[in-house]
Amino acid sequence: MNILVTGGAGYIGSHTVRALQQTKDLIPIVFDNLSTGHEESVPDSVQLVTGDIHDVFFLKHILSEYEIDGVIHFAASSLVGESMTDPAKYYYNNVEGTLHLLIAMHEAGVDNLVFSSTAAVYGEPEKTPIEEDFPTVPTNVYGRTKLQIETMMKDFAMAYEMKYVALRYFNAAGADLDGTIGEDHSPETHLIPLILKTAQGVRDHISIFGTDYPTADGTCLRDYIHVLDLAQAHILAMRHLLQGGEGGAFNLGSEKGFSVREIIDKTKEVTGRDFRVTEEARRAGDPAVLIASSEKIRRVLGWQPEHSSTEEIIASAWKWHQAHPYGYAK
Numbered sequence: 001m002n003i004l005v006t007g008g009a010g011y012i013g014s015h016t017v018r019a020l021q022q023t024k025d026l027i028p029i030v031f032d033n034l035s036t037g038h039e040e041s042v043p044d045s046v047q048l049v050t051g052d053i054h055d056v057f058f059l060k061h062i063l064s065e066y067e068i069d070g071v072i073h074f075a076a077s078s079l080v081g082e083s084m085t086d087p088a089k090y091y092y093n094n095v096e097g098t099l100h101l102l103i104a105m106h107e108a109g110v111d112n113l114v115f116s117s118t119a120a121v122y123g124e125p126e127k128t129p130i131e132e133d134f135p136t137v138p139t140n141v142y143g144r145t146k147l148q149i150e151t152m153m154k155d156f157a158m159a160y161e162m163k164y165v166a167l168r169y170f171n172a173a174g175a176d177l178d179g180t181i182g183e184d185h186s187p188e189t190h191l192i193p194l195i196l197k198t199a200q201g202v203r204d205h206i207s208i209f210g211t212d213y214p215t216a217d218g219t220c221l222r223d224y225i226h227v228l229d230l231a232q233a234h235i236l237a238m239r240h241l242l243q244g245g246e247g248g249a250f251n252l253g254s255e256k257g258f259s260v261r262e263i264i265d266k267t268k269e270v271t272g273r274d275f276r277v278t279e280e281a282r283r284a285g286d287p288a289v290l291i292a293s294s295e296k297i298r299r300v301l302g303w304q305p306e307h308s309s310t311e312e313i314i315a316s317a318w319k320w321h322q323a324h325p326y327g328y329a330k
């Protein structure tokens with residue numbers, strides 16, 4: 001079976017491509033415009049098609065040419081802060097880009113879609129752990145675009161043959177265990193890579209954004225999930241659709257929350273390095289606690305996280321950062 005992976009040169013995409021390769025029967029073909037993805041992350045043995053999801057004609061051609069059976073769709077803009085200052089970019093790349101993909105899939109007769117969604121669709125939850133049927137009230141443009149895409153996919157699924165799974169990730173982190181691929185965003189805004197860059201001395205200090213949250217140590221709690229466990233979930237979701245299973249939205253988290261301070265302390269322990277930590281005001285739009293219930297994906301898809309302890313997440317990311325202190329290109 002041939003699987004088109006849009007955004008397959010990005011962080012989660014590249015790990016999913018590796019996981020697909022290991023299945024032997026699901027063959028990944030990467031489709032990426034390389035605007036934020038890294039060509040170096042695509043293995044030589046995988047076909048890379050450089051193209052843009054806005055180009056319906058080209059997409060349709062690729063879907064037919066490679067006899068694609070299913071699409072895993074990562075290609076998107078994904079910086080929460082930027083989405084607030086440049087909403088046009090987010091509605092264009094995420095909503096309109098996915099509409100173009102859906103049209104191309106429909107016209108090419110490709111029916112199976114696994115979509116990279118986010119915990120940001122829930123906004124500030126009233127209670128935790130968050131279940132899939134909780135209210136979806138995103139507090140930022142990024143989350144709103146992902147929610148609109150989920151609605152679009154639902155409408156396409158009702159009208160046509162199409163089926164989809166939306167995976168709502170909590171905090172993706174970690175890297176492939178061999179240290180050859182990992183997280184390389186520009187600018188980097190995520191907590192764990194920023195702490196690791198500080199441990200390496202590439203950054204001077206790590207700032208804690210907010211110490212007055214209603215949590216045990218006053219800092220935000222997040223549910224960190226290893227990128228390898230995320231990658232496996234995409235494969236399970238694609239197999240589920242290919243076997244005629246029912247689609248829908250699934251949370252992807254480890255069901256445990258760790259505070260910013262706990263992650264900093266754990267990083268000091270795992271790396272054996274000490275570094276400067278400062279305290280700053282809250283970052284706008286950060287919910288105090290985001291923890292997933294992953295009962296649905298465990299029950300329906302048989303998903304089991306295997307690498308999502310904070311030790312393994314931090315140790316694997318540390319291995320990547322040590323081998324590539326300035327990311328891919330340098």
Ligand code: UFG
Pocket residue numbers: 078080118119120142170171172189190191192194206207208209210220221222260283286290
């Ligand atoms: N944080 C700091 N200092 C930093 C960076 C982050 O204290 O320098 C804190 C944040 O305030 C937050 C926690 O660390 O409390 C995690 O922040 P990240 O930026 O790593 O991740 P987010 O929880 O903000 O974002 C993640 C995903 C988004 C997704 C969002 C859902 O990265 O894609 O969850 O709310 F939209």
